[in-house]
Amino acid sequence: MSVFAPASPFADFIYRHFRAIHALKLGLALLIAVIINAIWSPPHFIWSMVTIVIIMMSLPQVGGAIEKSLQRAVGTCLGSAYGVMLVATIDSYWLIMGLLILGVTLICFISAGRYSYAYLVAGFTIIIVVGDASHDTSEALWRTANILLGCVIAILVSLFIFPIKAKHDWRSQLANAINSMAKVLTQHLQAPANHDLDFRADLEAAMKAVLTQKKLFFSLEWESQTLKKHKVLLAELVNKQVRLITLLELLPLSRWQEADKEAYHQINNVAAELTAYLQRLGEFVAGKTATLPTLPNALEQELQHRLQLTLATPAPDHTSTSVANEVAQGFALTGYGWLIYQLAIAVEALYADIEIIEAAYNGQIKLHKIANPA
Numbered sequence: 115m116s117v118f119a120p121a122s123p124f125a126d127f128i129y130r131h132f133r134a135i136h137a138l139k140l141g142l143a144l145l146i147a148v149i150i151n152a153i154w155s156p157p158h159f160i161w162s163m164v165t166i167v168i169i170m171m172s173l174p175q176v177g178g179a180i181e182k183s184l185q186r187a188v189g190t191c192l193g194s195a196y197g198v199m200l201v202a203t204i205d206s207y208w209l210i211m212g213l214l215i216l217g218v219t220l221i222c223f224i225s226a227g228r229y230s231y232a233y234l235v236a237g238f239t240i241i242i243v244v245g246d247a248s249h250d251t252s253e254a255l256w257r258t259a260n261i262l263l264g265c266v267i268a269i270l271v272s273l274f275i276f277p278i279k280a281k282h283d284w285r286s287q288l289a290n291a292i293n294s295m296a297k298v299l300t301q302h303l304q305a306p307a308n309h310d311l312d313f314r315a316d317l318e319a320a321m322k323a324v325l326t327q328k329k330l331f332f333s334l335e336w337e338s339q340t341l342k343k344h345k346v347l348l349a350e351l352v353n354k355q356v357r358l359i360t361l362l363e364l365l366p367l368s369r370w371q372e373a374d375k376e377a378y379h380q381i382n383n384v385a386a387e388l389t390a391y392l393q394r395l396g397e398f399v400a401g402k403t404a405t406l407p408t409l410p411n412a413l414e415q416e417l418q419h420r421l422q423l424t425l426a427t428p429a430p431d432h433t434s435t436s437v438a439n440e441v442a443q444g445f446a447l448t449g450y451g452w453l454i455y456q457l458a459i460a461v462e463a464l465y466a467d468i469e470i471i472e473a474a475y476n477g478q479i480k481l482h483k484i485a486n487p488a
Contacts, residue, residue, distance in 0.1 A: 116475035117281050117338065120401040129282045136174035136278060143170060143271040157256045165264025170272065175280035177333030179272035182231060183265040189235030194258040197243025198251050214244050228332065280333035281341065287323040289400035291355050294320035296392035298362050303386055307378040313366060317359055324355045340474050351467045358460045361453060368450040384417065385454045388461055395465060406472050409465050417458040
């Protein structure tokens with residue numbers, strides 16, 4: 115099912131109440147850990163509960179919990195293995211501590227990028243396992259086992275108990291960004307020339323939604339193979355939204371002479387179609403409509419031609435050649451018209467990326483050729 119398909123009532127309920135559901139899931143995971151402790155009573159069991167809280171507290175989405183659990187598990191195993199090797203094979207206190215410092219220093223040097231959390235866990239696990247170099251490895255092994263158990267509990271609860279999907283949050287944030295941009299464009303086009311309307315709140319809301327989309331990328335890769343295959347496209351989609359926001363910031367900064375204000379309103383009448391396109395796109399992304407709305411072929415070229423005709427004011431006795439020259443000159447000299455033209459290009463590019471994602475979910479592989487021409 116497409117990521118843009120209308121959400122089921124159950125999925126919609128989970129997303130609307132995800133904070134309360136996430137808190138209940140965290141409590142349930144801790145309860146499971148407590149029950150296991152009551153039945154089995156393994157040493158150092160508190161590490162299971164600590165692990166559950168660390169993994170689930172800040173990552174309500176399934177994909178995020180899986181990503182962090184696996185990184186914590188891998189980091190714990192690597193750090194524990196290195197620490198156990200030190201205390202089991204080396205008798206010298208200073209040599210053990212020297213190799214501990216060397217290991218943590220190397221981890222600090224290479225820890226960067228997506229797997230930085232695994233490196234962090236490996237570093238402090240080495241220190242916990244080695245401790246005071248007492249050569250007692252049983253405590254280290256129990257801590258490792260309890261951390262792994264906490265990872266398993268966190269993954270299972272996140273995956274099977276009211277799963278909170280990152281793709282629903284991503285879709286909602288994309289729709290919020292598009293709707294905020296459509297709102298700004300609508301208010302601007304309806305306002306008089308040289309207005310002093312403040313769009314900062316709406317533009318900041320749009321940018322916040324875009325940044326939230328970026329934070330969800332790793333979670334999306336665990337939840338959707340389709341989005342994982344198109345992770346480069348997701349980054350491009352973010353860049354195109356930022357470009358749209360930038361253009362919308364520039365539009366109100368244009369200043370018009372009194373004699374040119376009629377042209378301002380004429381251009382806005384032409385550009386009003388872009389608002390409708392953005393609004394319909396926002397409705398589709400939010401799941402309010404089942405079919406992706408279509409754009410006219412070569413939208414930016416059509417809009418450019420109409421802007422040229424709007425801006426050109428040839429005299430009746432001009433020849434067709436001079437009229438064409440004035441049309442081109444009028445368009446080239448009008449910065450505001452150029453911004454509207456660039457806005458149309460950005461809207462069309464946004465449509466194209468969303469169309470590729472929708473086509474990928476529907477199995478229409480041919481659209482990949484459009485996205486990546488030879």
